[in-house]
Amino acid sequence: MSDIYKSLVEIAGEGHVSTQTEELYFYARDPGLMPTHKPDYVVAPKTTEEVQKIVKLANKEKIPIVPMGAGMALTGLIIPLKGGIVIDMKRMRKIVGVNEKARHAIVEGGTSQGALKAYLERNYPNLRHSIPDAPPTVTIAANVAIHGQGRLAQQYGFNSDMVSGLEVVLPTGELCKIGSCSMSPDWFSKGPTLPDLSGLFLGWLGTTGIITKLGLKLYPKKRMRDVEIFVTDREDLVPDILFNLTHTEMVEDINIWFQAKPIMFTGNHHITLYITGDRDEELEFKRKMVWDSLKEFRDRKDGGFMWVLPAMKPTFLDMPQKSITTFADVKKGGGFEYSGPIVLIEKYPMLARNLEEVANKYKLAYSGMARVIGRGHAMMFAIAFTFNRADPNMMERVKKAGHEGITFAFDHGGIPWKPTVEEQKMAMERMDPNTLKLMKMVKENLDPNGIMNPGNWEVN
Amino acid sequence: MYRLKFDENVCVTCPTSDCLFKCQYIDVDRDTAHNEMMKIIKGEGSFVLRDCVTCYACEEYCKRGNHPFYLITERREEKGMLTASRAITNQWINMCAPQGKYRVGEVKEKALSCCFIGELRQMARGKLFEGIRSSYVLGAEFFCEVVYLHFAKTSIIKERLPKVIENISQLGIKQLICMHDECYGSFTSLAPAFGIEVPFEPIHYLEYLYDRLQELKSEIKPLNIKVAYQRPCSSRLSLDKYHFVGDILALIGAELVEREYQGENALCCGEIIRMTDRDEVANDVQKRNIDDMVESGAEYCVFNCPYCQMALSEKVSKRGIKPIHIIDLCKMAIGEKKINKGGEKNERYL
Numbered sequence: 181m182s183d184i185y186k187s188l189v190e191i192a193g194e195g196h197v198s199t200q201t202e203e204l205y206f207y208a209r210d211p212g213l214m215p216t217h218k219p220d221y222v223v224a225p226k227t228t229e230e231v232q233k234i235v236k237l238a239n240k241e242k243i244p245i246v247p248m249g250a251g252m253a254l255t256g257l258i259i260p261l262k263g264g265i266v267i268d269m270k271r272m273r274k275i276v277g278v279n280e281k282a283r284h285a286i287v288e289g290g291t292s293q294g295a296l297k298a299y300l301e302r303n304y305p306n307l308r309h310s311i312p313d314a315p316p317t318v319t320i321a322a323n324v325a326i327h328g329q330g331r332l333a334q335q336y337g338f339n340s341d342m343v344s345g346l347e348v349v350l351p352t353g354e355l356c357k358i359g360s361c362s363m364s365p366d367w368f369s370k371g372p373t374l375p376d377l378s379g380l381f382l383g384w385l386g387t388t389g390i391i392t393k394l395g396l397k398l399y400p401k402k403r404m405r406d407v408e409i410f411v412t413d414r415e416d417l418v419p420d421i422l423f424n425l426t427h428t429e430m431v432e433d434i435n436i437w438f439q440a441k442p443i444m445f446t447g448n449h450h451i452t453l454y455i456t457g458d459r460d461e462e463l464e465f466k467r468k469m470v471w472d473s474l475k476e477f478r479d480r481k482d483g484g485f486m487w488v489l490p491a492m493k494p495t496f497l498d499m500p501q502k503s504i505t506t507f508a509d510v511k512k513g514g515g516f517e518y519s520g521p522i523v524l525i526e527k528y529p530m531l532a533r534n535l536e537e538v539a540n541k542y543k544l545a546y547s548g549m550a551r552v553i554g555r556g557h558a559m560m561f562a563i564a565f566t567f568n569r570a571d572p573n574m575m576e577r578v579k580k581a582g583h584e585g586i587t588f589a590f591d592h593g594g595i596p597w598k599p600t601v602e603e604q605k606m607a608m609e610r611m612d613p614n615t616l617k618l619m620k621m622v623k624e625n626l627d628p629n630g631i632m633n634p635g636n637w638e639v640n
Numbered sequence: 641m642y643r644l645k646f647d648e649n650v651c652v653t654c655p656t657s658d659c660l661f662k663c664q665y666i667d668v669d670r671d672t673a674h675n676e677m678m679k680i681i682k683g684e685g686s687f688v689l690r691d692c693v694t695c696y697a698c699e700e701y702c703k704r705g706n707h708p709f710y711l712i713t714e715r716r717e718e719k720g721m722l723t724a725s726r727a728i729t730n731q732w733i734n735m736c737a738p739q740g741k742y743r744v745g746e747v748k749e750k751a752l753s754c755c756f757i758g759e760l761r762q763m764a765r766g767k768l769f770e771g772i773r774s775s776y777v778l779g780a781e782f783f784c785e786v787v788y789l790h791f792a793k794t795s796i797i798k799e800r801l802p803k804v805i806e807n808i809s810q811l812g813i814k815q816l817i818c819m820h821d822e823c824y825g826s827f828t829s830l831a832p833a834f835g836i837e838v839p840f841e842p843i844h845y846l847e848y849l850y851d852r853l854q855e856l857k858s859e860i861k862p863l864n865i866k867v868a869y870q871r872p873c874s875s876r877l878s879l880d881k882y883h884f885v886g887d888i889l890a891l892i893g894a895e896l897v898e899r900e901y902q903g904e905n906a907l908c909c910g911e912i913i914r915m916t917d918r919d920e921v922a923n924d925v926q927k928r929n930i931d932d933m934v935e936s937g938a939e940y941c942v943f944n945c946p947y948c949q950m951a952l953s954e955k956v957s958k959r960g961i962k963p964i965h966i967i968d969l970c971k972m973a974i975g976e977k978k979i980n981k982g983g984e985k986n987e988r989y990l
Contacts, residue, residue: 411727444735448727460958471919477725478917484725487915490950 184241188223188265191233196224196271207248207258207266211508213517213567213579214256214600217263219246224268228347228355228392231267231289235390236353238265244634247390249290249322252314254518255600257326257385261635269319272392275299279366283307283398284344286367289321289391296320297499300398308332308401310339313500321391326598327383329560331433331454331499332399334426334552340382343370345395348381351388351627359395367395380622385598386633388626402456404463405432407496410451410474412483415529418449421483422525424473425453426556430466432456434552436559438532439507441545449532450486452496507547513568517578520560520597521589525552531561534588539565541584542577560597561589601635608639642798642834644714648681650706659698659708664907665921666691677708680715689716693918694723694790695908696876699829707833709789709876716792723916729791736787738803742779749814752845753823754778759946760819763967766976767859768852772817781807784818784826786874790912794834801826802836809839817843821944825877846884846944849970853891859974862893867969868938868961869896870929870952871906872945885944888966892973899936901929911951926955934959942966 188197198204199221208218220243225231238245244264251258260266269290276286278300287296293309294316300307310330312323323330324340336342345367346358358377359370370378381389412421418436425431432454439445455470457463477483488496495503508516523531532548539546549562563585565578586596586603590610596603608616620639623630651657651674660666660673666688668676679686689712698708716722722729736756743761745751752769754760754776764773782804788796805827808816818824827842853860869885889896901907907929914922933941933956941956943949943965953963964972971977 411725411731413725413727413730443737443739444731446734448731468919481722481725482727484728484915484917485919486728486731487911490953 184237184243184265185221187237188221188234191230191237192223192225196226198222207251207260207268210251210254210256210258211514211516212254212256212600213515213575213582214259217259217261219260219266220263221265222268223265224271226271228272228349231272231349231390231392232353232355234265234267235349235351238631239352239629242629242631244631245390246633247289247322247386249319250292250315250317252318253322253326253598254516255598255603257598257633257636261601264631264634267390269321269390276393278304278307278398279368280304280307282366282368283400284367284395285309285398286345286393286395287320288393289319291320292317293320293323293500296396300401304398306401307398309396309398310336310342311499312339313504315505316500320396321394322386324382324394324396325384325386325391328598329551329553333560334431334434334554336397336399337554337557340378342397343378343382343394344368344397345370346378346381346391347393348389348391351629351632355392356389361395370395380626385636387623387637388632402462403458404460405454405456405497406463406467407488407493408453408455408467408470409486409488409496410453410477410483411448411486412451412477413448414482415449415532417477417482418451418528418532419526421451421474421477422528422552422559423556424476425451425470426552428466428469428473429555430455430469436528436548436550436552438536438548439546440536454497507564508566510545510566511568511571511574513570515567515569515575515578516564517567517582518562518564519582519586519599519603520562521586521594522553522558522597523561523589523592523594525556525559527589527592527594528559528561530592531589531594535563535585538581538584538588542581544574544577544581561594563589604637608637642802642836644707644710644794645833645835646681646707646711650704651677651681651708654704658701658703659706660688662701662904663692663698664905665693665695680711683715683718685719688712689719689721692716693908693913693921694792694873694916695913696789696873697904697906700876700879700904710794710830710833713789713792713794717794721792723790723792725917728915729793732787732791733793733796736780736783736785738780738783738800740781742777742781744778744811745776746774747777747811747813748775749812750775750817751811751813751815752776752817752819753782753784753808755818755820755823756780756783757820757946763965764819766971767856767974768849768967768970768976777808777811777813784820784823784830786822786826786830786877789830790916797830798834798836801831801834805831805836805838805840813840815841815843817845817848819845820874820946821846821872821878821881822874824881825874829877844878844881844884846881846888846966849967850884850888850891853888853970853973856974857891860892861973861975863969863973865894865939866897866937867894867940867942868899868933868936869902869942870909870944870948871902872943872948873908873912875906875944885966888970889942892970894940894942894969894973897933897936897938899932899938901932909945909948909951911947926952930956930959930961933961940964940969942969 272288272290310332657673
């Protein structure tokens with residue numbers, strides 16, 4: 181039995197450390213396409229102090245560590261590329277508190293989206309947070325660390341924009357508070373009006389520290405919520421449609437999707453939009469504003485609202501949407517690859533055409549999906565393929581198609597979201613050299629021994 | 641190629657022009673009604689081609705056996721005039737295209753057609769459907785195609801309906817109980833109007849229900865409720881069967897309330913109007929219709945068409961009226977379904 185194992189057991193307790201083959205098997209992979217790599221140890225700490233001790237141990241021994249939430253990014257971000265210790269954060273799942281009037285929650289670093297949703301529904305039915313369309317087990321901290329987006333992205337931006345404070349264990353083991361909580365008991369701001377240090381951790385994919393606690397902004401939850409779907413057969417009109425829709429400021433969330441099957445969806449682009457209200461009058465007013473905003477397209481017969489039958493509504497109103505998991509296993513065999521470059525909305529038509537071409541070229545099942553971020557400031561355009569893990573040829577085709585898709589997005593001004601290691605390299609090749617230099621300085625200063633999720637954001 | 645049987649002389653000599661004069665969505669006097677119909681017959685432009693909401697009612701208003709609505713639909717398509725957007729129109733064309741995903745039960749000479757509506761298959765249970773439930777067809781291969789009238793696409797009807805009829809015939813079905821009155825209208829009005837032969841006997845499910853209730857008469861406990869009836873657009877294609885609504889309600893002890901928007905004067909459920917991009921008209925129609933139900937003291941809104949039910953259930957519930965399909969109402973009368981005291985839950989998802 182190694183000294184490291186013993187030390188980890190001393191820190192987290194015997195039941196929370198593993199070197200068992202069966203467990204390492206699972207911690208060596210995610211559901212995406214990235215090659216597997218086993219960690220040497222898995223540890224599941226319960227407290228911030230335990231996290232600090234583990235990090236200090238790893239830093240002293242120069243052992244790689246990979247912080248992990250639910251491991252559902254699908255782009256291999258929690259695969260321990262250089263072995264070492266996977267720190268599974270899921271035992272740190274306390275909801276520390278909610279400030280109802282200031283509309284924020286403080287949660288531990290392993291708290292899941294589902295846990296917070298359930299907690300709010302039970303205790304604060306007038307509050308909600310921005311839930312991503314991922315399984316409810318995914319963690320809030322990991323989601324903001326990868327700049328995830330959720331149901332409130334169109335109104336309030338990336339989920340990371342909704343952070344209102346951080347507690348982070350640095351790669352050297354020190355505990356650091358970020359934002360208002362650094363000098364106040366209140367967690368209402370992640371930066372302003374202080375120097376905003378949250379940028380040292382958000383978007384770094386766990387390479388600069390481990391989030392052990394975070395403040396998250398909450399938003400009003402209206403009593404009623406409904407869905408409308410505008411359908412057009414002209415992808416070139418989608419940017420203008422979205423411009424009009426976002427101008428209304430009446431919509432909660434806007435998703436765009438297109439797919440070849442079932443055939444009722446063939447050839448059309450569907451813009452799903454959600455409206456909310458506390459009363460019928462509010463809901464119907466918003467609905468009218470939304471309908472009116474698209475009158476020019478309706479009058480030209482370039483698009484129209486489809487009748488969302490009552491039986492269809494639960495599927496669309498689900499939070500998170502379970503239907504995505506149905507697509508994820510369309511080819512059976514458990515493989516689902518999903519990159520989501522962030523692009524300008526005006527690029528939607530060419531990205532949509534490209535995705536279709538690439539999918540046809542490699543004979544793959546695809547799902548085109550996009551989510552508006554902010555009032556039309558950008559969109560996440562998902563390049564998603566489902567594949568059979570037992571079919572190496574299909575996996576190779578998915579890899580090539582994904583590469584072509586992301587290259588096309590970068591060529592058209594896009595930036596990566598939760599990028600694979602390869603996509604990180606592609607991004608860094610295109611980055612301004614001084615930006616890269618700054619990233620290197622940040623990393624080297626925060627993580628002098630290079631132990632944090634090595635292989636990711638490696639600036640050379 | 642199938643052609644619409646339309647006798648323009650019938651319209652030329654028509655003393656009333658009721659087809660357009662009675663239209664509830666276009667306000668015209670008799671002279672204008674006549675003139676516009678003449679324009680439509682000649683293939684000229686008419687505001688009617690633009691404003692028609694596709695409620696089918698003119699098929700009923702015309703007492704001389706012509707087919708004004710089918711002609712309007714033909715002319716719209718000839719002129720490339722869409723009712724809904726291209727995307728929505730194509731969505732419906734694709735959605736109901738045969739894909740080999742149909743379901744066929746142990747089909748006998750007498751069978752149920754559940755059209756392309758799974759809910760109808762679910763409804764066909766219990767004593768009312770004893771002995772016939774397992775003999776059914778369901779799926780796009782048996783879809784009656786009437787909906788394409790709403791989308792001004794008679795070309796799709798002409799292309800697909802003969803094949804649907806052939807599919808049914810090839811199963812050896814001699815009598816087809818149409819669970820959706822669109823199907824009945826398709827086989828008894830639409831197909832003959834376009835010269836499409838129907839080699840089996842269509843039976844309207846309301847007639848079937850009435851006969852079956854007669855057999856189960858001893859089990860009927862009068863419901864003693866007041867109901868409003870939501871007449872569907874396709875009911876305009878099967879006028880001769882409309883009386884069965886009243887007959888059934890009388891048989892089960894449900895009082896059909898007197899109200900403005902009933903019979904010939906019935907209003908559309910509104911959702912097709914909305915889909916053809918007239919949301920304000922749809923809202924107005926639904927409001928007037930439901931106000932009328934409320935004012936008439938109806939406790940229940942009885943539906944014939946599942947799509948009308950989907951369109952209006954939530955809205956009538958909010959006004960304190962319980963939505964129910966007529967089959968379920970009959971089940972209530974024979975004790976197979978509980979009387980709904982609290983109203984169906986149709987709240988929006990929170």
